[in-house]
Amino acid sequence: QVQLVESGGGVVQPGRSLRLSCAASGFTFSSYAMHWVRQAPGKGLEWVALISFDGNNKYYADSVKGRFTISRDDSKNTLYLQMNSLRTEDTAVYYCARDIGDGDYFRHWGQGTLVTVSS
Amino acid sequence: DIVITQSPDSLAVSLGERATINCKSSQSVLHSSNNKNYLAWYQQKPGQCPKLLIYWASARESGVPDRFSGSGSGTDFTLTISSLQAEDVAVYYCQQYYSTPGGTFGQGTKLEIK
Numbered sequence: 001q002v003q004l005v006e007s008g009g010g011v012v013q014p015g016r017s018l019r020l021s022c023a024a025s026g027f028t029f030s031s032y033a034m035h036w037v038r039q040a041p042g043k044g045l046e047w048v049a050l051i052s053f054d055g056n057n058k059y060y061a062d063s064v065k066g067r068f069t070i071s072r073d074d075s076k077n078t079l080y081l082q083m084n085s086l087r088t089e090d091t092a093v094y095y096c097a098r099d100i101g102d103g104d105y106f107r108h109w110g111q112g113t114l115v116t117v118s119s
Numbered sequence: 120d121i122v123i124t125q126s127p128d129s130l131a132v133s134l135g136e137r138a139t140i141n142c143k144s145s146q147s148v149l150h151s152s153n154n155k156n157y158l159a160w161y162q163q164k165p166g167q168c169p170k171l172l173i174y175w176a177s178a179r180e181s182g183v184p185d186r187f188s189g190s191g192s193g194t195d196f197t198l199t200i201s202s203l204q205a206e207d208v209a210v211y212y213c214q215q216y217y218s219t220p221g222g223t224f225g226q227g228t229k230l231e232i233k
Contacts, residue, residue: 035220035221037221044212044224044225044226044227045161045169045212045214045224046224047220047221047222047223047224048221050220050221059220059221061221095168095169103157103174103175103216104216104219104220104221104222105159105171105174105214105216105222106159106161106169106171107171107180109168109169110168111167111168112168
């Protein structure tokens, strides 16, 4: 079965960096595009970033463009999110999600990892 | 950007009664090329990731009880729980995925037992 396990969250000061990981199993990772979606505490869901199955195409929400970088290592079946110049408003649970292929709705999610940006 | 607005923000329904949650899009999410509405519904319980309930506005995800149904087209959509069970207490989100990538989510509707 599809399994996605995020890691790398924690407490970080504003302006600093953090890298999240998402370990995938139960499917052929290299065949699927992957997403990051976040949820601020007590708030709704916000799509963050998408990487194509081959890593050649990357897309970002305006709120993170220029600060976050999505990447993948198919040899490790792992998705990454490099987050630089963090702001307090980036505080959220970050989920990775597998692309479906026929529309950007999300069937498979990880359990999430909490990032807290605070001085 | 397409803005999604859910109503109500919170809802209390008696066990066994019908629960209805509405979702309105600022522009149509009906794609003329395939006549599909790019609208999904999710259920999120405390401490858990969202769970896909409905996609293409009315297609029920495998394993989801048939008391959950989705309807609507264009800009106005509804999630209906025909007979509320205790385990249905959760926050429900709709998402438009007409605008890619990623789409946008509604603010959520908190469903409780009356």
